[in-house]
Amino acid sequence: MPRTITAFSNPAVKAARELRDKKHRRMQRRFLAEGLRILTEAREGGRLPEQMFFAADSPHHPLVVALVEAVEAAGGDAIETTPDILSKLSGKDNPGAVVGVFAEFESTLADLDRHSAGIWLAAERLRDPGNLGTILRTGDAVGAGALILIDDCVDPFSVEAVRASMGALFTVPIVRTPWADFIAWLRQGPGQLVALSLDTDIDYQAPDYGAPTFLLTGNEAQGLPPAYAQACDTRVRMPMLGKADSLNAAVATAVMAYEVLSQQRRRG
Structure with missing residues (x-):
């Protein structure tokens, strides 16, 4: 079951927000991706976020449901939260319905x-x-x-x-x-x-x-x-x-x- 976070001071929110900074991305080897389309593309391509924040008014959207189920089935963390926290994570006044924290990946x-x-x-x-x-x-x-x-x-x-x-x-x-x-x-x-x-x-x-x-x-x-x-x-x-x-x-x-x-x- 997804958990609910509504406090800006929550450690998970703070850690995700830090990923907007290059130094913290390098330290954590993680990055942020936002938007239902982008996270759905990632899921269809076989990549799931370790954490997924989604808006409280979107849990019944079929694509959000599919993402939550996939993230939780893979052992990830699905978090229902507020539009204000999503805005803080994305840096946008009108954030998308979902924000994901992904592990970095590269080829050689x-x-x-x-x-x-x-x-x-x-x-x-x-x-x-x-x-x-x-x-x-x-x-x-x-x-x-x-x-x-x-x-x-x-x-x-x-x-x-x-x-x-x-x-x-x-x-x-x-x-x-x-x-x-x-x-x-x-x-x-x-x-x-x-x-x-x-x-x-x-x-x-x-x-x-x-x-x-x-x-x-x-x-x-x-x-x-x-x-x-x-x-x-x-x-x-x-x-x-x-x-x-x-x-x-x-x-x-x-x-x-x-x-x-x-x-x-x-x-x-």
Whole structure:
């Protein structure tokens, strides 16, 4: 049976609230996810929160019932609480009906099977959590094998990144790795590395994108370091017909990913 918590001073509420801070996420190796859709995506993907807070007016919603039953069956803690506490946990004035506390999870390069997908996404020193979450959503949409975060990227388990991913955090494997380890792993097998770059004249639709293709997006402000760009098999750019000189990193990644998907689909 779910228990009820209505006090802000409750230790469970305090511990969950601390996960909004990166330091505490690192210490606890846990993170917050909010919203019925995101937690349902997680459940359907085989991941359940260790703790689940839900609003007192939502226990009869069928998706909330399914989550409570699944969490309790797995030995987790289902907690009925107030909208004010949910707001404190989520940081939003209009929080969703549920907030979950999940154990962090990650893959390694050794876990990846490059033959399992035609498209793979990589990002180097990505700083914006909204971009990271949106790239995860793109990865889910195009069936990417993973999102590989290279060097010092923003925390994929931050509240903002999890929210922006709309559940894709639970469907697209994430690997965090230094550049040297990534490029060494990549060159051990098939796969072309394609960089999104302004420093090239090659149109993004010109190359032949076989499987697997690894799409590499650089830092939002600085792009890729020259040595990294030189190590790629090809660099491509998108036509900019207006006054803007570049696209947002997540938008550019999405455009490129669908070009690769389109070519690979035409091949059957």
